[in-house]
Amino acid sequence: MRELGAHAAALAARRPGEVRLRRVGTSRQGAPLLLLSVGHGSRQALVVAGPHANEPVGGATALRLAERALADPRLTEGADATWNLLLCLDPDGSRRNETWLTGPYTLGRYFRHFFRPGFLEQPEWLPEGAAGAVLPETRALLDLQDELRPFLQCSLHGVDVGGAFVELTRDLPGLAQRVAHSAARLGIPRELGPFDTLYWPALGPAVYRVPPPDTGDLAAAITEAAVESTWFHPRPHGTVTAIVEAPMWGVDAVEDPTRPADPDALLRPVGHTLRRDTERLAGILARVRPRLRDTPGAGRLLAPVDDYLLVGPGIADSWDPDAHVPGARALPLLDTARLTALRLAGRRLALRTAGLLHQLVTASGRDPDGVLPELDRLIDAWCADYRVGCGAYWIPVARQVEYQARVVLAAFDLAGRPTRPHPPADRPARHATPRPEPVRRD
Template sequence: MSRSRHPWRCALQPLLRYHSVDELGARAAALVARRPADARLRRVGTSRGGTPMWLLSVGHGSRQALVVAGPHANEPVGGATALRLAERALADPRLTEGADATWNLLLCLDPDGLRRNERWLPGPYTLGRYFRNFFRPGFFEQPEWLPGGASGATLPETRALLDLQDELRPFLQCSLHGVDVGGGFVEITDPLPGLAQRVARAGARLGIPRELGAYDTLYWPGLGPAVYLIPPPRPGDLAAAITEAAVESTWYHPHRHGTVTAVVEAPMWAVTAVADPAPCGDPEGALRAVSRTLRHDTRLLRTLVTRVRPHLTVVPDAAPLLAPIDDYLLVCPGLADTWDPDTPGGHVLPPLSTAHLAALRIAGRRLALRTAGLLHQLVTAAGRDPAGVLPELDRLIDAWCAEYRDGHGARWIPVTRQAEYQARVVLAAFELAVRRTPACSRSGESGWGPRPAVPMHRE
């Protein structure tokens, strides 16, 4: 067994595609059957649709690490990453006995939502196929958020995660997310000095660009390139909550237990420009163009939705698709105003780099593409096109995907590299978090024992 300083360098089977909900459970069960003394699988909840929520635990240490996969339905890489982390923890005792740690891996927080994405999960992986089959529930149906606070949480998936956090009181929580188009980055509730350098190394080795100006972290402090400090929860309106996570969330709920939460984002399609720190020559002109485009797209999509809506009574499952459409149409005008330098009394934007503006362009187009894709599914589910919108939707989706591909140079990242990048970032956060937590009786075995805390720094 290798005692290399880098435990992630053990051999693993390549991943040719994402795992479905059922495959995640089956693979976890097979792993436990192979190593019953070191791994356990237990049901910690049931989704609204009746799907079991499985927790895979590896090791027997007193310090608990919690990894949450699949918090967003359209971001499936986390399940593969969780299984990869379990294999690593079983292969290298420094990750368990040596750190006095137990790895607790929630295989999917939103299994019902992931099932709705299974039409595109097996591939082939093209932007058009992804967006035409994309699903992400409306804001109030996403189990990671707590718009009414923890005491008001009603979704069974949310309650299962909250109960698990309070049971485990983890020293580290990692929430595994995926960026459909862009680069990799990390959002974190407390500084872990050295994490930015680890993220940089992981990205360089795997060809993953770091997203240096992620749009949803535009107003957040930076802790180094592509690492952002999540601000404490603050109440906000729905539009702010959807785009800024500006409400109480399961990211912060375990903070009372001393938990550090890291939100680890891994891209599906990479765009090199999101890693370009060079100043933009005409930021105000670029922002006006982004805002103008988003307003135009929103008006166009709103017109199409208005034409389609009267005909949706024949679609039995229309509500779950309409909810996110209405959310996107609600939030887009406010975002356009926020980004527009000519908006009276608007937000004061920080100095913008090429990376910031690339991320904003991608984000604006993403909102339009998601709306168009969901509307396409609604019309297709009706079995007919009484409003005559499918040709227009197909034209828009094809043109906007071509802009990602040809205008932004979006390139597909194989699933293996997505999961490997995410696993390396989680392992880096784990090592750094172990060092900042109290010593345990066996920490000396690993070489990862606690060290004096390094003051917060900015790189």
């Protein structure tokens, strides 16, 4: 976090007439929330990096966008625009991920040091509405949105394992083609059926529309963002929000549109596996929880563990063709892309929970039941399933950043254009398939 601030300060010092750096808020633990602004146009673009603590790519993307805006007057004076780049919305949570950020970038290291706060401590969400927002990070972002009234807001997210996709609060015709081009050029798979957007309308391949907020139970909110959010808060100002997801580890099958002969046969073990893994992890938590009362910081680690264990069984039932859950929504057409995304999501819930439990037991300084070796075996086996069973491969940070920056620039371009007729999502416009640049799967 200090490195991001130092780079931004150096940029402001180098180009003081065009770049400003200011503090727009303070985190719960006293860290500054820094806004880097480039240009002096009347039209405001807002880019929010680091809304989720375990998704660090956005900070580097924000700095790259600042450099692009400085280098290309068409992005500032030519568009009558100012770029406002919030370098990190959750600096406290992001700091807790710094252990794995030093590398090496392996799945085991990532999940053993993974941190993401519980749902109620994630600053983009407004479960009690804007008026009831209590986190200082959330209040700072809401105030910034009301001050700037941006025509475009981009929230920069990362997918730990899977592919790239974009979520929009309203359509930007042409964005799906831009996403396809950028992803192909950089060797990044697009996710054609993400778990996050399982029941959301598609606006084109790997581009989805976020439904308007709807109050529901906590489990639905955790898994579907079915609450008010800072994505929709500036909508009365005419803002379109783009949530830009860039993967850290790619899996090519998430963009495979082929339909298996018997999708239920492939889906059934995904639900069964998640149910079994959740029960096993709940049993481990029950054994160690009594000894965690005096462990410093245990509450912040237990909150997401409880969230994941809360939603796991319900998700497993909704995926199980044999479960017949009353009132459950029917799953969409299950092609290979969606089946792969569900498999990745089930593993993600289990691995995040196991990694947080590993940290809790380690922090307690005692392990009389031998839980740590058991958790190590589970983490190693589940990470191996990602690598071997799903073919997960690391995407170098430079490519993650470049992809995300290109998509933001495409959204910036399209958000300033008048709405034009466009083909429906199930009949995408024909366009030339770009020639991929040579990439290394390292």
